Amino acid sequence: MGKKLSVPINTNDHDLKTYISKEVVKKIPVSYDSYGSIPIYDSYRKLCKLVGYDAITYPDYAFWYYRFYQGEMDFDYDRSADPVPKTIMDMPVRLMYKITENLDPVERANLRHMNKPIRDIADSHAPIFNEIKIHVSNDSLTWHLNDKVFACNKKENGCLLWLFWPVYNASNIESDKSVMKKSREYLIPLFEIPKIQVNHLFLAMTDQTPDRDDFLAIQFHAKSAEILVLNIEHTILFLLAFNPGELESISLKAIHVDDRDHIPRFFETEQFKQAKxxxxxxxxxxxxLLQFSHFKSFKFVFTPGVLVDFQSVLENISSFEQFESCELRHFYIHDDFLIRTIGETLGEDLPFGPLKTITHRYRIPESNEYFEFKIEDEGSCCDIEIIKIR
Incomplete structure (x- = not known):
């Protein structure tokens, strides 16, 4: 680095060119493999910190920098005779479309921050994400977009955002903003991209995060959603952040399940009503169970300690027009032979001795279709799989 200038630089044309020429002299390498150890853009930014970004544009700075480097030191050179430099906007639209077609969804999303024509070309490709994973805690927010990872971590006076690309490529950005505010700057525009398609979205928030409501202000889009949160009430709040109609598959897990009073609210959400x-x-x-009549498939656990009447379960499922399959788990520690009790309830003729598995078929009344039951003894519980056979 050169010595710090003792007097301010004037922003007139002559002084700016003098500064550039001195930068070139300082950076002429011993070998001519490169233009010195400091990139030209860093040199330009150093000048802008002294005189402001309005004094000279980067293209003008680069023109004079490379001209002086080649030994052309005429400050009064008339550029009007030169051809007008080409820009990206001079590229044929079909070629720009072909180039953006080969970018991944994250790279195309970055183009949306440019001018409207480029944004329109980027938006002409429907962005498809196979999987997006978002983990939220008190001190960090991490999101995975296909094979790219973004991690925003809390610091004393703001946050540090890390960007990890494949093949061990990483960079970071420091900010005086909070973790949530900085992360929202990336996540909100992402889910606002027209025609965005997310095959699977995983959301996890297992802390009592004070910025939860700010996070849930994001409108999520996904075909399949997996949500891991503290309690049943939070599963509902997170589910409501998804666009109903798009959401076909829902997987919910609450760490604490002692707030069962919220379950009826869950059944009333449009997201639940429209899922498959x-x-x-x-x-x-x-x-x-009656709340699941519109699903093609479902999976849940019956309340432990309450004996279930599987004959009644069978009758109810028989009336579900869209039904294809389900998996149910039944805990009942008061019956040491629960699998036998379930089998006898279904009218199965069982052999004496220990049972590990029962297979049962039930003919659906007034139909050529039937249900196939597979009941597995798992010790303190039984797993029941029911498949509709056509």
Whole structure:
């Protein structure tokens, strides 16, 4: 680095060119493999810190820098005779479309911050993400976009955002903003991209994060959603952040499930009503089964300690027009032979001795279709899989 200038630089044309020529002299390398150890853009930014970014544009700075480097030191050179430099906007639209077609969704998303024509070309490709994973805690917010990772971590006076690209490529950005505010600057525009398609979105927030409401202000888009949060009430709040109609598959897990009073609210959400598949890792009562009549498939656990009437379960499922399959888990520690009790309830003729698995078929009344039951003894519980055979 050169010595700090003792007097301010004037922003007139002559002084700016003098500064550039001195930068070139300082950076002429011993070998001519490069233009010195400091990139030209860093040199330009150093000048801008002294005189402001309005004094000279980067293209003008680069023109004079490379001209002086080649030994052309005429400050009064008339550039009007030169051809007008080409810009990216002079590129044929078909070529720009072809180039953006070969970019991944994250790279195309960055183009949306440019001018409207380039943004329109970027938006002409529907961005498809196979998987997006977002983890939120009190001190950090991390999101995975396909194979790219972004990690925003709390610092004493702001945050540090890390960007990890494949093949061990990483960079970071320091900010005086909070973790949530900085992360939202990336996530909100992402989900606002027209025609965005997310095949699977995983959301996890297992802390009592004070910025939860700010995070849930994001409108999420996904075909399949997996949500891991503290309690049942939070599963509902997170589910409401998804666009109903797009959401076909829902998987919910609450770490604490002692707030069962919120479950009826969950059944009333449009997201639940319009989905086709659901997996609830929280206990439900036998009567709750009727809420699943519109699903193609579902999976849940019955409330532990309450004996379930599987004959009634069978009759209810027989009336579900869209039904294809389900997986149910039944805990009942008061019956040492629970699998036998379930089998006998279904009218199965069982052999004497220990049972590990029962397979049962049930003919659906007034139909050529039937249900196939597979019941597995898992010790303190039984897993029941029911498949509709056509």
């Amino acid at each position: 598949h659901v997996h609830l890792r929280m206990p439900l009562n036998e009567d709750d």
